[in-house]
Amino acid sequence: SDNSGDISPNGKTIAFRSDRLLTEEIWISDLEGNKARAVTSAADSLKGKGSPRWSPDNRHVAFDAHLPNQSNRDIYIIDTESGELEQITFDPAYDAIPHWSKDGKWIYIRSDRSGKEEIWKVPSEGGAAIQLTYNRGFHPMESPSGKWLYYTKRHENGLWKTRTTGSEEIQVIDFEIHRKNWTVVNEGIYYTRGLDPGPKVTFEFFNFATGATTLIKTVDGELGLHIDVTPDGSMLLFSKIEGIESDIMLVKDFQ
Numbered sequence: 001s002d003n004s005g006d007i008s009p010n011g012k013t014i015a016f017r018s019d020r021l022l023t024e025e026i027w028i029s030d031l032e033g034n035k036a037r038a039v040t041s042a043a044d045s046l047k048g049k050g051s052p053r054w055s056p057d058n059r060h061v062a063f064d065a066h067l068p069n070q071s072n073r074d075i076y077i078i079d080t081e082s083g084e085l086e087q088i089t090f091d092p093a094y095d096a097i098p099h100w101s102k103d104g105k106w107i108y109i110r111s112d113r114s115g116k117e118e119i120w121k122v123p124s125e126g127g128a129a130i131q132l133t134y135n136r137g138f139h140p141m142e143s144p145s146g147k148w149l150y151y152t153k154r155h156e157n158g159l160w161k162t163r164t165t166g167s168e169e170i171q172v173i174d175f176e177i178h179r180k181n182w183t184v185v186n187e188g189i190y191y192t193r194g195l196d197p198g199p200k201v202t203f204e205f206f207n208f209a210t211g212a213t214t215l216i217k218t219v220d221g222e223l224g225l226h227i228d229v230t231p232d233g234s235m236l237l238f239s240k241i242e243g244i245e246s247d248i249m250l251v252k253d254f255q
Helices: none
Strands: 002-007 013-018 025-030 047-054 060-066 074-079 085-087 095-100 106-111 118-123 139-142 148-153 156-163 170-173 182-184 188-192 200-207 213-220
Touching: 002 047, 013 047, 025 047, 025 060, 047 095, 060 095, 074 095, 095 139, 106 139, 139 182, 170 188
Parallel strands: none
Antiparallel strands: 002 013, 013 025, 047 060, 060 074, 074 085, 095 106, 106 118, 139 148, 148 156, 156 170, 182 188, 188 200, 200 213
């Protein structure tokens, strides 16, 4: 399955998670899904690779993964040209869902290193993490201006923001949205409603200036995780689960 797609800042490439090689790897392709290639491999021994996010330089992808026989996740960066892999977090906590700052200097993450899920930021070149939220945080994303950090919470309806330098939180949306399927642009938030799979999924847009919501499109089927919008705002990217296939195989002379 292909999932968790993210569009590069230049609007030319998609990073996504796929198990088309039988192991979960991070792949990239063009916007049409052509020229797809894996940028990670089973040789790195990492498991459960997911949440790929492009860097502002259109070259590096941050993702979360865990080592074999461990449940805690850490953040890694892969150079999509050289294949060089670097581990960014080393805390025994569960670190996941990376998002780059617009200047490329920081990576926002969800971490339970304080004893509960909060949003932190770590230097993209490695270093000490800085805590930004203190009243729970789940899925972070910096605003296009670089001034605000938007985030959802696991068990609360809505969307919040705080300064990227840290400040009191402000609730932006007070109704239920999917805690992962949303993305922020200059004018507002694209999102889907609901947390549970259903026969139809509705994409909506929340306008910052007016507070109004607009229906974008309704699609059939169950969505994967994460949505994104091209830099020019003309296309919305999402993954959809279209079915699970299996076959019964007969192995002869196995004894």
